Amino acid sequence: MPVRSWIAYYVSRTAIAAGIGLLMGLTGLSWWLSVLAAAVVMVFFVWAPRSGRYMIDPAGGAAPMRIDERSRQVRDAAARNALVAGALGYAIVMVVAVVRDEEAVSLEVLAVLGAVAALAYVATDFWQRRSG
Amino acid sequence: MPLHDRLRELRLAGGLTQSDLADGVGVTRQTIIAIERGGYTPSVLLALRLAAALAVPVGELFWLEEEN
Numbered sequence: 001m002p003v004r005s006w007i008a009y010y011v012s013r014t015a016i017a018a019g020i021g022l023l024m025g026l027t028g029l030s031w032w033l034s035v036l037a038a039a040v041v042m043v044f045f046v047w048a049p050r051s052g053r054y055m056i057d058p059a060g061g062a063a064p065m066r067i068d069e070r071s072r073q074v075r076d077a078a079a080r081n082a083l084v085a086g087a088l089g090y091a092i093v094m095v096v097a098v099v100r101d102e103e104a105v106s107l108e109v110l111a112v113l114g115a116v117a118a119l120a121y122v123a124t125d126f127w128q129r130r131s132g
Numbered sequence: 133m134p135l136h137d138r139l140r141e142l143r144l145a146g147g148l149t150q151s152d153l154a155d156g157v158g159v160t161r162q163t164i165i166a167i168e169r170g171g172y173t174p175s176v177l178l179a180l181r182l183a184a185a186l187a188v189p190v191g192e193l194f195w196l197e198e199e200n
Contacts, residue, residue: 071163
Protein backbone atom coordinates (compact mmCIF):
# COMPACT_ATOMS: atom_id res chain seq x y z
CA MET A 1 0.00 0.00 0.00
CA PRO A 2 1.38 3.50 -0.85
CA VAL A 3 2.91 5.53 2.00
CA ARG A 4 0.28 8.27 1.54
CA SER A 5 -2.48 5.73 2.18
CA TRP A 6 -0.77 4.59 5.36
CA ILE A 7 -0.42 8.18 6.53
CA ALA A 8 -4.13 8.72 5.85
CA TYR A 9 -4.91 5.51 7.75
CA TYR A 10 -2.89 6.49 10.83
CA VAL A 11 -4.09 10.11 10.85
CA SER A 12 -7.75 9.03 10.65
CA ARG A 13 -7.26 6.29 13.28
CA THR A 14 -5.53 8.75 15.63
CA ALA A 15 -8.48 11.12 15.23
CA ILE A 16 -10.93 8.31 16.02
CA ALA A 17 -8.93 7.17 19.09
CA ALA A 18 -8.71 10.77 20.35
CA GLY A 19 -12.44 11.19 19.73
CA ILE A 20 -13.23 8.09 21.76
CA GLY A 21 -10.99 9.33 24.58
CA LEU A 22 -12.72 12.73 24.48
CA LEU A 23 -16.15 11.09 24.53
CA MET A 24 -15.13 8.99 27.53
CA GLY A 25 -13.92 12.14 29.27
CA LEU A 26 -17.21 13.92 28.58
CA THR A 27 -19.16 11.05 30.14
CA GLY A 28 -17.41 11.77 33.44
CA LEU A 29 -14.61 9.21 33.30
CA SER A 30 -11.35 10.36 34.91
CA TRP A 31 -8.85 11.94 32.50
CA TRP A 32 -6.31 9.15 32.84
CA LEU A 33 -8.91 6.45 32.13
CA SER A 34 -10.01 8.42 29.05
CA VAL A 35 -6.40 8.64 27.86
CA LEU A 36 -5.98 4.91 28.56
CA ALA A 37 -9.12 4.09 26.53
CA ALA A 38 -7.83 6.20 23.63
CA ALA A 39 -4.43 4.48 23.87
CA VAL A 40 -6.01 1.00 23.84
CA VAL A 41 -8.04 1.88 20.75
CA MET A 42 -4.91 3.28 19.05
CA VAL A 43 -2.91 0.16 19.90
CA PHE A 44 -5.66 -1.90 18.23
CA PHE A 45 -5.46 0.25 15.09
CA VAL A 46 -1.66 -0.11 14.97
CA TRP A 47 -1.89 -3.87 15.55
CA ALA A 48 -4.73 -4.56 13.07
CA PRO A 49 -2.82 -4.20 9.76
CA ARG A 50 0.08 -6.31 11.10
CA SER A 51 -2.14 -9.00 12.60
CA GLY A 52 -2.95 -10.73 9.32
CA ARG A 53 -6.62 -10.62 10.37
CA TYR A 54 -7.62 -7.40 8.63
CA MET A 55 -7.03 -5.89 5.24
CA ILE A 56 -6.69 -2.13 4.91
CA ASP A 57 -8.55 -0.61 1.98
CA PRO A 58 -7.60 3.07 1.51
CA ALA A 59 -10.73 3.61 -0.58
CA GLY A 60 -12.78 2.71 2.48
CA GLY A 61 -12.44 6.24 3.88
CA ALA A 62 -13.51 6.30 7.53
CA ALA A 63 -13.96 2.51 7.56
CA PRO A 64 -10.87 1.12 5.79
CA MET A 65 -10.61 -2.16 7.71
CA ARG A 66 -11.94 -5.24 5.91
CA ILE A 67 -12.23 -8.90 6.82
CA ASP A 68 -12.12 -11.73 4.28
CA GLU A 69 -14.27 -14.84 3.76
CA ARG A 70 -12.43 -16.93 6.38
CA SER A 71 -12.61 -14.22 9.05
CA ARG A 72 -16.32 -13.86 8.25
CA GLN A 73 -16.76 -17.61 8.76
CA VAL A 74 -14.87 -17.48 12.08
CA ARG A 75 -16.90 -14.44 13.20
CA ASP A 76 -20.20 -16.17 12.35
CA ALA A 77 -19.23 -19.33 14.26
CA ALA A 78 -18.07 -17.26 17.26
CA ALA A 79 -21.30 -15.23 17.27
CA ARG A 80 -23.41 -18.40 17.01
CA ASN A 81 -21.57 -20.03 19.94
CA ALA A 82 -21.84 -16.85 22.01
CA LEU A 83 -25.58 -16.74 21.37
CA VAL A 84 -26.01 -20.43 22.28
CA ALA A 85 -23.90 -20.04 25.47
CA GLY A 86 -25.84 -16.93 26.50
CA ALA A 87 -29.24 -18.53 25.77
CA LEU A 88 -28.34 -21.75 27.61
CA GLY A 89 -27.08 -19.75 30.58
CA TYR A 90 -30.27 -17.69 30.58
CA ALA A 91 -32.41 -20.83 30.45
CA ILE A 92 -30.50 -22.35 33.39
CA VAL A 93 -30.88 -19.14 35.41
CA MET A 94 -34.63 -19.08 34.70
CA VAL A 95 -35.07 -22.75 35.71
CA VAL A 96 -33.11 -22.19 38.94
CA ALA A 97 -35.16 -19.06 39.68
CA VAL A 98 -38.43 -21.00 39.23
CA VAL A 99 -37.22 -23.95 41.32
CA ARG A 100 -36.08 -21.61 44.12
CA ASP A 101 -39.29 -19.60 43.80
CA GLU A 102 -37.45 -16.33 43.23
CA GLU A 103 -39.44 -13.45 41.80
CA ALA A 104 -36.52 -11.56 40.30
CA VAL A 105 -33.05 -12.23 38.89
CA SER A 106 -30.28 -9.88 39.96
CA LEU A 107 -28.45 -7.75 37.40
CA GLU A 108 -25.15 -9.31 38.51
CA VAL A 109 -26.34 -12.70 37.21
CA LEU A 110 -27.18 -11.17 33.85
CA ALA A 111 -23.73 -9.52 33.75
CA VAL A 112 -22.18 -12.95 34.33
CA LEU A 113 -24.25 -14.33 31.42
CA GLY A 114 -22.90 -11.53 29.23
CA ALA A 115 -19.38 -12.44 30.28
CA VAL A 116 -20.03 -16.13 29.49
CA ALA A 117 -21.25 -15.20 26.01
CA ALA A 118 -18.21 -12.96 25.45
CA LEU A 119 -15.92 -15.75 26.63
CA ALA A 120 -17.58 -18.19 24.21
CA TYR A 121 -16.99 -15.69 21.38
CA VAL A 122 -13.31 -15.16 22.20
CA ALA A 123 -12.67 -18.89 22.78
CA THR A 124 -14.30 -19.85 19.46
CA ASP A 125 -12.39 -17.15 17.60
CA PHE A 126 -9.09 -18.25 19.16
CA TRP A 127 -9.72 -21.96 18.59
CA GLN A 128 -10.86 -21.62 14.98
CA ARG A 129 -7.92 -19.41 14.01
CA ARG A 130 -5.44 -21.66 15.83
CA SER A 131 -6.76 -24.86 14.29
CA GLY A 132 -6.77 -23.21 10.85
CA MET B 133 -13.30 -36.12 0.92
CA PRO B 134 -10.12 -34.16 1.78
CA LEU B 135 -9.04 -31.28 -0.40
CA HIS B 136 -5.40 -31.24 -1.44
CA ASP B 137 -3.48 -28.30 -2.81
CA ARG B 138 -0.12 -27.21 -4.18
CA LEU B 139 -0.53 -23.63 -3.03
CA ARG B 140 2.70 -23.37 -1.05
CA GLU B 141 4.74 -25.11 -3.75
CA LEU B 142 3.40 -22.96 -6.58
CA ARG B 143 3.59 -19.76 -4.51
CA LEU B 144 7.26 -20.37 -3.72
CA ALA B 145 7.93 -21.31 -7.36
CA GLY B 146 6.48 -17.95 -8.36
CA GLY B 147 8.69 -16.13 -5.86
CA LEU B 148 5.73 -14.83 -3.88
CA THR B 149 5.45 -14.37 -0.13
CA GLN B 150 2.23 -15.21 1.69
CA SER B 151 1.59 -11.47 2.04
CA ASP B 152 2.14 -10.86 -1.70
CA LEU B 153 -0.34 -13.57 -2.62
CA ALA B 154 -2.84 -12.44 0.02
CA ASP B 155 -2.71 -8.85 -1.28
CA GLY B 156 -3.03 -10.10 -4.84
CA VAL B 157 -6.23 -12.05 -4.26
CA GLY B 158 -7.77 -9.77 -1.61
CA VAL B 159 -7.59 -11.91 1.53
CA THR B 160 -5.58 -11.77 4.75
CA ARG B 161 -2.23 -13.49 5.21
CA GLN B 162 -3.86 -15.72 7.84
CA THR B 163 -6.18 -17.15 5.20
CA ILE B 164 -3.28 -18.09 2.92
CA ILE B 165 -1.52 -19.72 5.90
CA ALA B 166 -4.70 -21.64 6.79
CA ILE B 167 -5.17 -22.93 3.22
CA GLU B 168 -1.53 -24.03 3.00
CA ARG B 169 -1.89 -25.90 6.30
CA GLY B 170 -5.06 -27.58 5.06
CA GLY B 171 -7.11 -25.94 7.80
CA TYR B 172 -9.40 -23.94 5.56
CA THR B 173 -11.28 -24.83 2.39
CA PRO B 174 -11.50 -21.73 0.18
CA SER B 175 -14.64 -20.70 -1.65
CA VAL B 176 -14.85 -21.38 -5.39
CA LEU B 177 -14.29 -17.67 -6.01
CA LEU B 178 -11.12 -17.57 -3.92
CA ALA B 179 -9.83 -20.81 -5.47
CA LEU B 180 -10.27 -19.29 -8.94
CA ARG B 181 -8.55 -16.08 -7.85
CA LEU B 182 -5.62 -18.02 -6.41
CA ALA B 183 -5.30 -20.06 -9.58
CA ALA B 184 -5.35 -16.89 -11.68
CA ALA B 185 -2.76 -15.21 -9.44
CA LEU B 186 -0.44 -18.21 -9.81
CA ALA B 187 -1.25 -18.58 -13.54
CA VAL B 188 -2.26 -22.24 -13.29
CA PRO B 189 -5.55 -24.07 -13.95
CA VAL B 190 -7.57 -24.41 -10.75
CA GLY B 191 -7.48 -28.20 -11.03
CA GLU B 192 -3.71 -28.09 -10.83
CA LEU B 193 -3.87 -26.06 -7.64
CA PHE B 194 -6.67 -27.88 -5.80
CA TRP B 195 -7.93 -31.43 -6.15
CA LEU B 196 -9.99 -33.92 -4.18
CA GLU B 197 -8.58 -37.19 -2.91
CA GLU B 198 -10.35 -40.07 -4.62
CA GLU B 199 -12.50 -42.10 -2.24
CA ASN B 200 -11.66 -45.81 -2.19
